Amino acid sequence: xxxxxxxxxxxxxxxxxxxxxxxxxxxxxxxxxxxxxxxxxxxxxxxxxxxxxxxxxxxxxxxxxxxxxxxxxxxxxxxxxxxxxxxxxxxxxxxxxxxxxxxxxxxxxxxxxx
Numbered sequence: 571x572x573x574x575x576x577x578x579x580x581x582x583x584x585x586x587x588x589x590x591x592x593x594x595x596x597x598x599x600x601x602x603x604x605x606x607x608x609x610x611x612x613x614x615x616x617x618x619x620x621x622x623x624x625x626x627x628x629x630x631x632x633x634x635x636x637x638x639x640x641x642x643x644x645x646x647x648x649x650x651x652x653x654x655x656x657x658x659x660x661x662x663x664x665x666x667x668x669x670x671x672x673x674x675x676x677x678x679x680x681x682x683x684x
Contacts, residue, residue, distance in 0.1 A: 578670065588655060588656055593629065596643065598623055600622070601619045602618055623638045623640060
């Protein structure tokens with residue numbers, strides 16, 4: 571097994587061991603409701619509803635978001651961090667495949683799947 575193939579195998583294993591991942595970022599939202607006389611509409615000292623937490627992301631060119639519970643924020647942050655690691659590992663994996671092709675051409679290697 572070549573140096574490049576060893577790197578490829580190591581990166582694949584790291585990617586497989588990441589666990590759950592999520593793209594995006596967390597934002598804190600506050601809201602004003604439509605209920606007349608609510609504290610959020612007080613003229614002198616309005617108090618908005620919230621905070622509400624939201625995960626926003628883009629997948630396959632489409633933006634999306636959903637609300638997350640306050641208790642889930644640490645887990646969502648962990649998954650976002652893992653997604654950043656995933657992105658970096660896929661860059662490194664691609665670089666290793668390019669290096670392998672530059673070294674060996676397009677001949678099949680142990681890492682090629684049918």
